[in-house]
Amino acid sequence: MKLDSIRRDYKKAALTKKEAAPDPIHFFSQWMNEALALELPDATSMALTTVGEDGFPQSRIVLLKDFGNEGFTFFTNYHSEKGRAIAQNPKVSLHFFWAELERQIRITGMAEKTGEEVSEQYFHSRPLDSQIAAAVSAQSTEVPSRAYLEEKFAEMKNRLDGADPKRPEHWGGYWVHPLKFEFWQGRANRLHDRLVYEKQAENWIIKRLAP
Structure with missing residues (x-):
């Protein structure tokens, strides 16, 4: 795969100090x-x-x-x-x-x-499934399998029965x-x-x- 010849020119707009907002x-x-x-x-x-x-x-x-x-x-x-x-x-x-x-x-x-x-x-304010995912995921830690995560997700979802989980501290x-x-x-x-x-x-x- 040859990458060194891939390029494109940029011509859509310009940026000047005059156009820039002070803040x-x-x-x-x-x-x-x-x-x-x-x-x-x-x-x-x-x-x-x-x-x-x-x-x-x-x-x-x-x-x-x-x-x-x-x-x-x-x-x-x-x-x-x-x-x-x-x-x-x-x-x-x-x-x-x-x-x-x-x-x-x-x-x-x-x-x-x-x-x-x-x-x-x-x-x-997040969708219920996103709340549950955040609650059951020990983010960045090693897990045995995808199935392990899906089982924990399903267990909490069944236990809550439509209610919101508590936000983890x-x-x-x-x-x-x-x-x-x-x-x-x-x-x-x-x-x-x-x-x-x-x-x-x-x-x-x-x-x-x-x-």
Whole structure:
């Protein structure tokens, strides 16, 4: 398989400081709304990167569930690999990529657990089967088989008989409080546009980077 000749040019849009919003969260909202308006598949998916207990970076796709002044919110099992990594080192990064728009956003920040009321509200807003799956899965631990998981799922579902399970104490949300944003717009000839927002005191400083 020959990969070195696979390429395409990017010509959909440009990105200038003049067009960029002064507040990166507002600018992020603009780009996210454009992705959602086009009904792009998995528009809210993002790569979350943590530093593992072994010192190696680990990335996986999670879903953005909210964002605003508190930061960027996702939910998971606190005992999972990412949960253990965040407990040890709360420095994380988020990465959004919308191929159809030829855009990327990278966010660097500090992860912190949300309040329990936020976790509780979101947990019980999920479909019942998703609640049960979260309750029975000891995420990131070794299991003997797929059948083992399906049996535990069926047992709890039968026991609940249509009722909601209790949210596990080890399952909940994180806020990622942003310290740095990079907005990337693909351009022709690989001369891409890159604008970086860095937090200085209470202000955001915008810089242009070479592609």
